[in-house]
Amino acid sequence: MSFLYGVFIAHFLPGFFLLLHIYKIGLFGPTMPWGLWACAFAVSSFMLGLIIDTIRYNFICGISSKTHITFENLSSDDVSVYEGILNHYFRYHQFTANMSIAFIVSSVVPFLSRPPVGVLYLVIAANLLYASVKLFRKSMERLMQRFGNA
Numbered sequence: 001m002s003f004l005y006g007v008f009i010a011h012f013l014p015g016f017f018l019l020l021h022i023y024k025i026g027l028f029g030p031t032m033p034w035g036l037w038a039c040a041f042a043v044s045s046f047m048l049g050l051i052i053d054t055i056r057y058n059f060i061c062g063i064s065s066k067t068h069i070t071f072e073n074l075s076s077d078d079v080s081v082y083e084g085i086l087n088h089y090f091r092y093h094q095f096t097a098n099m100s101i102a103f104i105v106s107s108v109v110p111f112l113s114r115p116p117v118g119v120l121y122l123v124i125a126a127n128l129l130y131a132s133v134k135l136f137r138k139s140m141e142r143l144m145q146r147f148g149n150a
Helices: 003-024 034-064 076-106 108-113 115-147
Strands: none
Touching: 003 034, 003 076, 034 076, 076 108, 076 115, 108 115
């Protein structure tokens, strides 16, 4: 998995999902040429995804782990193992956790106007949150198996 794919699923998709819901409820709309608006929407999606990722880091990672790995004396093989763990477990953790936050935030309006839809959003968010915690623990377990308390 490439770096750009990891960034796409971890940051852009959750931001895009939440930004679509903000657009849908009418908080903003295109007041500029379509091409420029599409570029602004894409950049805004990525920025919103990074804000969501900060919330994820502060609440989920801050609570779940106190793991410290130093990278000063790692061989190139160790670096490739680390990148593999990052790409195969941690990026999916980021995606599921960020999407759960996006679902929670976007459930507010449906919950007030159509409660069954809002409840469905919260159930999906709970499922994503559960999966994200499992993926985070799995990625930390794999890192500890390989590097110990390095």
